[in-house]
Amino acid sequence: MPVIAVRDLAKTYSTGAVEVRAVRGVNLDIEAGEFVAVVGPSGSGKSTFMHILGCLDRPTRGSYELEGRDVSRLTRDQLADIRNTKIGFVFQGFNLLARTSALENVELPLLYRGPSVRGAERRRRALAMLDAVGLADRVDHMPNQLSGGQQQRVAIARALVNDPAILLADEPTGNLDSTTSREVLDLFRQLNA
Amino acid sequence: MILITHDHEIAAHGNRIVQFHDGLVVRDETSAGERVTGAAPAAEVLQ
Structure with a gap:
């Protein structure tokens, strides 16, 4: 199927x-x-x-x-539920919350799922995703302390933390230089393997 | 994984490339150039 x-x-x-x-x-x-x-x-x-x-x-x-x-x-509410549980999004502009650490940004989709994912489990899964995108040493950094490529990696970790059925990336390299773009595309390929 | 882009160089990183034009799919093939034999793109039926 x-x-x-x-x-x-x-x-x-x-x-x-x-x-x-x-x-x-x-x-x-x-x-x-x-x-x-x-x-x-x-x-x-x-x-x-x-x-x-x-x-x-x-x-x-x-x-x-x-x-x-x-x-x-x-319905709109049903679609919102599908978006939260089945679909991960990555956007051109990263769309990270300012004044919120990389770890907390990645935890957000799990927070939206309500009490079914408890705090310790949220943190464990977010840390694992940040590690998977190569940012284990940046978890406490704010978005403005990260490069564009690192911010996009946080956004990718956030998109994948719910283990979605599909990942949608809309012009994800549009704000990145060519070298960083290649790195992000390689990361997509690696995570998709 | 679905990557949306206007840039063909970026699109080439996908294993499969689906090209849109004027609201229709006009190309659907693997990165090796093989046509995908799933659901027929409407544009290919029309052409």
Whole structure:
């Protein structure tokens, strides 16, 4: 069973009299363990597609199954639950909380899960993820004490700490120099292996 | 792992490349250039 199964997926935005058909009927299966690059120019529909895969938006037509469950017609609260438990996000701008340590940033998704993950377990899992991304010696650093590449590594650890079904990375190297970009892409490959 | 990018050099780091154009998938192949035989991209059906 593919982890993602998309059938005839479409998204149309209406802005007054104008209809924008951002995604126009996409079929795609993605298996667990694949490292898939979705590429296209601005306005090609890739970001809209990513928003739907990330349960940040709903399609206007078609179906989207995540781990065998059709999530294309869920309510906002149900989608939020899916996002928190099944999907990890990495963004171009890192989106770390300022004045919050690397460790606390990585613990956040576990905190949102409520009392099911207790403090000691949160800390253990966050430390393990920071170690996995090569930042075991930076756990108490604030974001402004870290380089861009290190901040993105913290964001990757945060995205993976919940052991999500899928990791979505939206232009994750957009704010990094070419050397650091390669390091981050190598890290993705290593973590995906 | 799904990487979204506008940059083909970055995309080349994936094991599989799915290319969007005008709201459709116009290319779906492995990094070795083999076409993926899963669900047929709508654009390929149309072409």
